[in-house]
Amino acid sequence: MNTKELIQKARERGGYPSLASLAKAVDVNHSSLSLLASGKSELSDETYIKLAKLAGVDPTEVIIEKHMRKAGPEGQKVWATLAKALPKSAALLVVVALVVPYNQAHASTIQILQAAKYLLC
Template sequence: MDTKELIERAQKKNGIKNMTGIAEAIGINQSSLSLLKSGKSELSDETYIKLAKLAGVDPTEVIIEKHMRKAGPEGRKVWATLAKALPKSAALLVVVALVVPYNQAHASNIQILQAAKYLLC
């Protein structure tokens, strides 16, 4: 699901008629949300998680899709493998929930992917 679709789903699910309402609900300003919706900006994992919850969508899937869009060809393959394995393993939920915030300060996406792949094997 792309970001525009995610925002629209959040609006519909919560009866929010304008972008300002969505922006306030997830703790950002309206101009940042407009840039996000147009594809000209990217938000933090934490903000995507808030938006996913507001839209009633699994935050794990949203984070995987975000990182898949940002990854190079090899990284996309690994993220796609993880996305397919998601229903098979609750361990991936733990990896994404615990390691993604850690990633921002310490680890590379490749290290996270390697750890998640190890848990799925």
């Protein structure tokens, strides 16, 4: 599911009549959400998780799809393996365990993917 579809589904399912009202609900400014919907920007994993919950979509899949889009060809393979290898609940724990601490330390996506690959092997 692309970000535009995710945002639209969150608006419809959550009953938000405008993009501005949805932005307020997920605690981002309207322009940031608009840029996300147009594919010109990325937002935090936490924002994606909030949108997924409002949309009634599995947050694990949304986070994995986000990182797959951002990764290069080798990284995409690792994220795809991660998505297939773990049950959804375990995948969410791995994503949270890898992404949250590493984002705080400003680690690269490659470092996150290397850690995920290490855990899968």
